[in-house]
Amino acid sequence: MIENAQNAQSTESAANGPVGVGIVGLSARSGWAPLSHLPALTRLPGYDLRALAASTPESARAAGEKYGIGRAHGSAAELAADPAVDLVVVSVRVPRHREVILAALAAGKHVLSEWPLGNGVTEAGELAAVAARAGVRTFTGLQARAAPAVRYLRDLVADGFVGDVLSTSLVASGRRWGPTFDPGGAHLLDRGNGGTMLTIPFGHTVDSLAMVLGEFAEVSATTATRRPVVREEGSGRAAAMTVADQVAVSGRLASGAVASVHFRGGLSRGTDFHWEINGTEGDLVVNGDHGHLQQARLTVRGARGAETVVAELPVPGRYFDVPELDDLRAEPAYNVGVQYARILRDLREGTRTVPDFAHAARRQRLLDAVERAAATGTRVRL
Structure with a gap:
């Protein structure tokens, strides 16, 4: 009672x-x-x-x-x-x-x-x-779903910009889990603590991929820890890392489209976030400054029909729909704030726009499937 x-x-x-x-x-x-x-x-x-x-x-x-x-x-x-x-x-x-x-x-x-x-x-x-x-x-x-660029991308796909999706490929840098770690960040090196490159940046990003293109139906995976010893920034102290700093996943989405996602630890001198969506009528490309999609600064480009070169597709102003947060657009707090605005609406109006615990458990089942596929070398159905 x-x-x-x-x-x-x-x-x-x-x-x-x-x-x-x-x-x-x-x-x-x-x-x-x-x-x-x-x-x-x-x-x-x-x-x-x-x-x-x-x-x-x-x-x-x-x-x-x-x-x-x-x-x-x-x-x-x-x-x-x-x-x-x-x-x-x-x-x-x-x-x-x-x-x-x-x-x-x-x-x-x-x-x-x-x-x-x-x-x-x-x-x-x-x-x-x-x-x-x-x-x-x-x-x-899972606030990457609230990012204006991600919502715009979802709508472009849903409105038929690329036609039928044939495939998608994504390569990203995990930012952390490179050759050094932040002071106080040693807990991220131990896979037993649950905060890994797979669960954090990969998890946020693959959740948005599923929002835009649909869920995975099956996955194959390869993971590796290529830097088993890393050093603390400043002190140079060595520490063991058991977290996978390479995660490569391929699979098929429920739509039949083929998907490939590769996360690398640290940052790259080349590409830190590149996501392509290829379809029967067009192509979309998203670039960012790192692989944490929930925080990254993103640029959307696309081309369709007779167009042969992708051009920037600026995110329309209607996707920046929480004016109280406008001064935070370049900050990590922005997408968190948009999510809070949606939570308030969910609580007051009974809507369900923000992922709940059931959604989170389903997403962690996908990550578990990736780990099982990597451990066994088999394709895992979801």
């Missing part, structure tokens, strides 16, 4: 007034939350950032003082139980996602979790199942 009452209270608040947000992982020092979530939330009407929790009570107090947030909690469970919080935002490292999300769901709160949802396919499936039973709204931070 208590959980049902909390669910009703949270839903009513989200529908009738500002959505009270509590962020788990908002640090006074650095991190993704102050870089992206904070600037987005402070610009958007309809949200009220009311609470935070950090790694320790002391860290939470420091962050509360820095950002002017009075409700600084000593644990994720304490934040989730706060009656002022309607939406719990999970912005911590992947191994902590499960405990934070379960606490929020047990408290009957809506949840936005960073991608990937869980540390592996089993954990993601568990969280999606618990969320379905909890009866709250869940959202996953």
Whole structure:
């Protein structure tokens, strides 16, 4: 009965007034939350950032003082139980996602979790199942889908710019997982921590590929760790890397189109993001400055019919549809903010425009299929 009452209270608040947000992982020092979530939330009407929790009570107090947030909690469970919080935002490292999300769901709160949802396919499936039973709204931070260029690309394909899609090929640099790693970034080197080149930039990018062109029906894959030892920037300290820094996937989409995706660790002196879509009537090309599609600066070009050279197709202004975020267009916070604007609409109007936990679990099943295909040398059907 208590959980049902909390669910009703949270839903009513989200529908009738500002959505009270509590962020788990908002640090006074650095991190993704102050870089992206904070600037987005402070610009958007309809949200009220009311609470935070950090790694320790002391860290939470420091962050509360820095950002002017009075409700600084000593644990994720304490934040989730706060009656002022309607939406719990999970912005911590992947191994902590499960405990934070379960606490929020047990408290009957809506949840936005960073991608990937869980540390592996089993954990993601568990969280999606618990969320379905909890009866709250869940959202996953696959914000590349919100990028204006990606939405424009989806519409160009849907409107027949290329005709029937024959194939697509994508090559990208992972930016991290090269010869060096950032201080404090050693956790990204251990595949057991769940934050890898496959799960993060590949996962974000392949999710948008599926949004534009449809889901994979089958995959084959090759992965490798070509740099088993890397060095920390500044100190030169050596560290072992078990994460794959080469991920090459080929497969067939549900439409029958052939797909090829290759991610390389680090950055290239040549091409850091190149995506082609080839069809019976035309071709589309997307270029960017790196392979994290959720953050990259993108240029769309195309040609069709008798045209023989691709030309830039500027993204129309209608895709920049959240004016409160215009000053963030060149920042990582922009796509996060667009996603928040859609979450607000989903909560108030009952729409489903932002990927939920069930979607996230399905996407992690695709990544698991890639890993199984690479490990066995076989083609895996989805």
